[in-house]
Amino acid sequence: xxxxxxxxxxxxxxxxxxxxxxxxxxxxxxxxxxxxxxxxxxxxxxxxxxxxxxxxxxxxxxxxxxxxxxxxxxxxxxxxxxxxxxxxxxxxxxxxxxxxxxxxxxxxxxxxxxxxxxxxxxxxxxxxxxxxxxxxxxxxxxxxxxxxxxxxxxxxxxxxxxxxxxxxxxxxxxxxxxxxxxxxxxxxxxxxxxxxxxxxxxxxxxxxxx
Amino acid sequence: xxxxxxxxxxxxxxxxxxxxxxxxxxxxxxxxxxxxxxxxxxxxxxxxxxxxxxxxxxxxxxxxx
Numbered sequence: 169x170x171x172x173x174x175x176x177x178x179x180x181x182x183x184x185x186x187x188x189x190x191x192x193x194x195x196x197x198x199x200x201x202x203x204x205x206x207x208x209x210x211x212x213x214x215x216x217x218x219x220x221x222x223x224x225x226x227x228x229x230x231x232x233x234x235x236x237x238x239x240x241x242x243x244x245x246x247x248x249x250x251x252x253x254x255x256x257x258x259x260x261x262x263x264x265x266x267x268x269x270x271x272x273x274x275x276x277x278x279x280x281x282x283x284x285x286x287x288x289x290x291x292x293x294x295x296x297x298x299x300x301x302x303x304x305x306x307x308x309x310x311x312x313x314x315x316x317x318x319x320x321x322x323x324x325x326x327x328x329x330x331x332x333x334x335x336x337x338x339x340x341x342x343x344x345x346x347x348x349x350x351x352x353x354x355x356x357x358x359x360x361x362x363x364x365x366x367x368x369x370x371x372x373x374x375x376x377x378x
Numbered sequence: 379x380x381x382x383x384x385x386x387x388x389x390x391x392x393x394x395x396x397x398x399x400x401x402x403x404x405x406x407x408x409x410x411x412x413x414x415x416x417x418x419x420x421x422x423x424x425x426x427x428x429x430x431x432x433x434x435x436x437x438x439x440x441x442x443x
Binding site for chain 1: 409439
């Protein structure tokens with residue numbers, strides 16, 4: 169069996185093609201991820217691979233077998249707190265990524281305590297009520313939020329859209345129709361939406377068209 | 379009078395509010411994000427009487443993550 173080796177001093181540079189200005193913009197940003205399920209775990213992975221180094225991640229849940237169809241966890245992590253397992257996986261990509269992990273439920277009362285220092289917050293919850301709670305709380309605080317709605321089922325890739333709402337206060341990704349009440353969530357559509365959330369965060373940080 | 383509902387022309391009754399239009403379509407205000415003339419609506423805006431030419435965008439927030 170082969171084993172890899174880390175570069176000297178754990179300094180992993182995953183995107184050598186970034187300009188110094190782009191690198192600085194991504195390194196400096198603090199991104200909040202509310203929920204570490206299918207959206208949050210995959211979005212966090214994309215952000216870290218893109219050069220974001222400071223994440224605040226909150227989720228109360230444990231890794232379950234049913235999560236492995238789409239979430240960025242592994243079978244040997246079953247039963248572990250999601251934020252802890254996700255932190256471990258992100259550190260395996262970039263060892264010196266700075267993670268603030270909260271193993272708790274995000275509620276209207278604590279959301280700003282958790283994400284108050286974040287530049288942008290990614291809404292990555294499962295339930296519609298939790299999504300609304302986070303969107304409302306962040307909008308009231310004037311914090312940009314990147315949310316997802318309508319990502320269940322298979323196919324219909326072209327219906328997964330990015331909508332810029334309220335002059336850019338809210339970005340909403342998905343088809344705004346496909347509810348998990350009617351069809352389960354699967355890796356491809358959830359993964360597309362999570363990647364679109366990360367792509368939107370990066371675009372906002374770099375000042376390019378989201 | 380006429381408004382735009384998700385970019386489609388729609389005839390509505392004079393004096394109608396966002397809440398009434400949502401209710402007529404079986405949508406709870408808790409299950410949607412509403413944008414009126416480019417601004418996101420809170421409870422106050424949802425109760426406002428619409429004017430001809432208003433641009434209303436309604437996005438459903440459904441479960442899944």
